[in-house]
Amino acid sequence: MAAGDAIARLVREEGTRVLATLARVTGSIDLAQDAAQDAVVRALETWPRDGVPENPRAWLLVTARRRAVDIIRREARRAGKEAEATMFASAEPDPPEVVRDDLLRLVFTCCHPALSVEAQVALALRTLGGLSTAEVARGLLVPEATMAKRLTRAKQKIAQAGIPYRVPPAEQLPARLTGVATTIYLIFNEGYAAGAGADLVRVALTAEAVRLARLLAELMPDEPTALGLLALLLLHDARRGARLDGAGGQVLLADQDRSRWDQGAVKEGVELVGRALRRTPDRPDGYVVQAAIAACHALAPSYAETNWDAVVSWYDVLLTLRDNPVARLNRAVAVAERDGPAAGLALVDAIGGLDGYPWWHATRAELLHRGGRPDEARAAYERAIGLGLSEPQLAHLRRRLAELPG
Amino acid sequence: MPKYAALIYSADVDWSQPEFAEATKEYNEFGQAAAAVLRGGEALYPTSSATTVRVTGGKGGDVVTTDGPYAETKEALTGFYLLECADLDEAITVAAKIPAAWDGAVEVRPVLEFGA
Numbered sequence: 001m002a003a004g005d006a007i008a009r010l011v012r013e014e015g016t017r018v019l020a021t022l023a024r025v026t027g028s029i030d031l032a033q034d035a036a037q038d039a040v041v042r043a044l045e046t047w048p049r050d051g052v053p054e055n056p057r058a059w060l061l062v063t064a065r066r067r068a069v070d071i072i073r074r075e076a077r078r079a080g081k082e083a084e085a086t087m088f089a090s091a092e093p094d095p096p097e098v099v100r101d102d103l104l105r106l107v108f109t110c111c112h113p114a115l116s117v118e119a120q121v122a123l124a125l126r127t128l129g130g131l132s133t134a135e136v137a138r139g140l141l142v143p144e145a146t147m148a149k150r151l152t153r154a155k156q157k158i159a160q161a162g163i164p165y166r167v168p169p170a171e172q173l174p175a176r177l178t179g180v181a182t183t184i185y186l187i188f189n190e191g192y193a194a195g196a197g198a199d200l201v202r203v204a205l206t207a208e209a210v211r212l213a214r215l216l217a218e219l220m221p222d223e224p225t226a227l228g229l230l231a232l233l234l235l236h237d238a239r240r241g242a243r244l245d246g247a248g249g250q251v252l253l254a255d256q257d258r259s260r261w262d263q264g265a266v267k268e269g270v271e272l273v274g275r276a277l278r279r280t281p282d283r284p285d286g287y288v289v290q291a292a293i294a295a296c297h298a299l300a301p302s303y304a305e306t307n308w309d310a311v312v313s314w315y316d317v318l319l320t321l322r323d324n325p326v327a328r329l330n331r332a333v334a335v336a337e338r339d340g341p342a343a344g345l346a347l348v349d350a351i352g353g354l355d356g357y358p359w360w361h362a363t364r365a366e367l368l369h370r371g372g373r374p375d376e377a378r379a380a381y382e383r384a385i386g387l388g389l390s391e392p393q394l395a396h397l398r399r400r401l402a403e404l405p406g
Numbered sequence: 407m408p409k410y411a412a413l414i415y416s417a418d419v420d421w422s423q424p425e426f427a428e429a430t431k432e433y434n435e436f437g438q439a440a441a442a443v444l445r446g447g448e449a450l451y452p453t454s455s456a457t458t459v460r461v462t463g464g465k466g467g468d469v470v471t472t473d474g475p476y477a478e479t480k481e482a483l484t485g486f487y488l489l490e491c492a493d494l495d496e497a498i499t500v501a502a503k504i505p506a507a508w509d510g511a512v513e514v515r516p517v518l519e520f521g522a
Contacts, residue, residue, distance in 0.1 A: 114494055161516045162408045164493035172495075 007047050010056055012130045015040040018060045019127060020102035021094060024165060026068055029109070030155045033127060034071060039064035040130075057099075104219050105165045111180040112163045119154035120183045121190075126151055128215070129208050138201045139208075140190060174225070181229040181287055184212045188233050193390070206237055217272070224276040228287030231272035235294035238265035250392035254303040266298045289318045308338035325354045333363060341371040358387035362397055374404045409445060409517035410489045410497040416510035418482040421449045432505045433485075440489075440500050447487035453478075481510045488517070 015036050022032035039060045053059040094102075110123040125136045137147035157163065168176040191205030213230040220226045242256035251257075273295045276288040284292075293314045300306040315331035328351045336344020345367040354360035365380035381401040385394055419426050430449075437444060453475040461467045475482060487504070491497040494514070501512045 112494075114498070160518075161514075162410075162491075162493040162497070164495050166493075166495070168495070 004048055007052060008044065010052070011040050011043045011047070011060070014057045014060050015043075016106075016128060016130050017057060017099050017103060018064050019130075020106040021061065021099060022064055022068055023106060023109075024102050025065075026072075027165070029106075029127065029158060029165075031068055031071060032064075033155075035064040035068035036060070038067040100219055101167065103215070104167045107180055107216065107219070108167055108176060109158060109163060109165050111176075111183045112158070113176070113179050114161060114163055115154055115157060117183070117186065119150060119157075120179075121186055122147060122150050123154050124183055124212060125187065125205075125208060128212055131208070135201050138199055139205050141202070173223075177220070177223060177225045178286075180216065181213075181225050184209050184216065184229060185233075185287075187212065188236070192236065206233075206240070209233055210237055222279065224280045224285040224288050227272045227276035227279075228285050228289075228291045231269045231276065231291035232287055232294055234265045234269035234272070235291060235298050238262040238269065238298060244392070248392065249395055250390075252396065253297060258302065261298065270295045270298065284317060284321075286318065286321045289314055289321065293318070306337065308334050312338060325351050325360075326357070329354065329357075329360055329363060336367055336370075341367040345371060356387065358384045358389050361387065362389075365397070366400065369400065369404060378404055407490050407492055409519065410491055410494075410501075411515045411517055412447075412487040412489055412497070412501045412504060413483060413513040413515065414485040414487070414504060414506040414510070415479075415481040415513065416484045416506040418452050418454075419484060420452045421484070422451070429505065436503055436505065440487075440503065443489050443491055443496070443500055445488040445490045447485065449485040450483065452484070453482045 018039060019029075019032050019036035022035055023029045026032055026035075042063055043056075043060060047053070047056075106127060107124075110127055111120045115123070122136055122140065125131045125139065126133060131139070133148050133151060134144050136151075137144040140147070142150070167173075187205050188209035191203055191207070191209065194202040194205070210230070210233050213226070213233050217226045217230040238261050239253075239256060241262065242258065242260040243251055245251050269291065273288065273291045277284060277292070280288065293311055296307055296311045296314065311334040312331060315327065315334060318327050319331065329348065332344050332347035332351070335347055345364065348360070348364050348367060351360070361380050361384035365377050365384055368374075368377035368380055378401065381397055381404075385397050385401075389397070419429070421430055433449070437447075456473075456475040458472045458474065458476050460470045460472075462470055484506070489497055489500055491500060494516075497514050501507060501514050504512050506512050
């Protein structure tokens with residue numbers, strides 16, 4: 001069983017690389033996907049029986065290329081044209097740096113800003129993650145037919161609009177890389193938000209996002225955005241074992257059993273934050289700063305012993321990079337922990353534009369509760385509950401509401 | 407190389423009027439700067455001059471005309487360019503230099519070439 005899993009993982013990872021190379025050679029992601037898929041299926045059928053070939057990637061590439069040639073010939077026959085498929089029938093193994101560039105091209109093409117965010121997420125999971133269309137659909141809670149259409153349309157747009165299969169030039173790289181990071185982060189959030197009892201495919205999206213972030217960090221080891229993204233995802237994912245109680249209810253950061261955090265992931269995440277910060281001492285990337293905040297929590301022995309000074313300072317840095325009401329709210333929470341509920345509440349009340357955001361009301365409620373203002377706290381809890389949150393989050397708010405005196 | 411139509415959506419202006427001379431000059435400057443990839447383009451009279459044509463009851467039916475553009479929108483189609491670029495990224499870079507990109511919007515559409 002374990003051997004079977006190892007083969008499946010190997011096939012999947014090498015399958016993505018073969019897809020990336022074929023997309024360059026054939027100029028069509030669609031064709032590359034069909035051909036790579038075929039090779040992957042064959043590998044999964046034959047390797048467990050006959051053993052893993054000496055050079056798995058070369059085996060997959062040869063099989064996939066042969067399949068691509070077949071597809072091109074068939075299409076050409078149908079169109080009454082002469083096939084031009086011989087040019088890439090050779091199977092010289094590509095040097096590692098070429099494979100690396102192929103993968104990067106695929107990353108940037110799947111996450112091109114001319115594609116909708118939904119299309120980027122779906123394409124990244126389907127082509128880079130190697131998930132089936134059915135799995136992508138289940139993971140994103142979309143009917144399979146809708147997802148198939150979305151993927152087809154995205155690949156059509158890449159082909160028709162001429163979205164290049166290329167790593168962007170240096171002057172566009174920071175913005176494009178941030179776009180890639182956003183897509184991977186969205187995938188992580190889909191899985192993170194799924195919670196207990198949800199479809200396992202959906203929960204596995206967190207692991208999928210960590211895998212994609214790891215790939216990006218391996219491909220661009222000097223880019224702080226890539227390092228910061230991987231660090232952030234690892235540090236959040238490290239808390240997975242402590243996030244939910246036995247009944248599937250959400251456990252707040254303050255109440256989590258920190259001995260259940262994944263120390264391996266914490267260590268790797270913290271080291272990545274350090275590496276990323278050394279590369280950008282002057283103006284850190286937004287993902288690096290968010291990862292630094294997560295690292296402050298990860299390194300604290302308990303919630304009470306958190307270095308709130310450091311957390312507040314990192315939020316100050318974050319606000320200089322991307323000032324928005326939600327970041328201000330999170331900073332206010334850290335200030336409340338450091339300076340008391342009244343100081344936090346003053347900051348929370350000064351933030352405008354969050355009247356429709358349940359967490360703004362929930363935070364006010366909590367700080368009013370702690371500050372000994374039960375009537376106002378009750379009203380704020382009720383506002384938060386009325387605005388709709390997930391069931392475990394609502395349960396937490398109702399519990400706090402019930403604890404109010406009088 | 408693929409061709410792209412850059413459809414210009416802006417306030418519904420009359421380019422022939424002297425008060426738009428400055429704007430027209432900006433477009434001329436763009437035209438010179440982008441000469442290498444420009445394959446054509448025209449400015450259009452305002453939508454008040456437009457006539458929308460429909461034939462009712464299928465091919466050969468009655469020709470029905472209505473005064474005005476196909477769709478009444480805040481920003482109107484006021485012109486277009488035809489660009490020949492290596493790929494969408496280059497087309498986007500060029501389109502971002504068309505004055506409408508900061509005054510309105512530019513829609514970039516790949517051109518379908520029959521028989522290509």
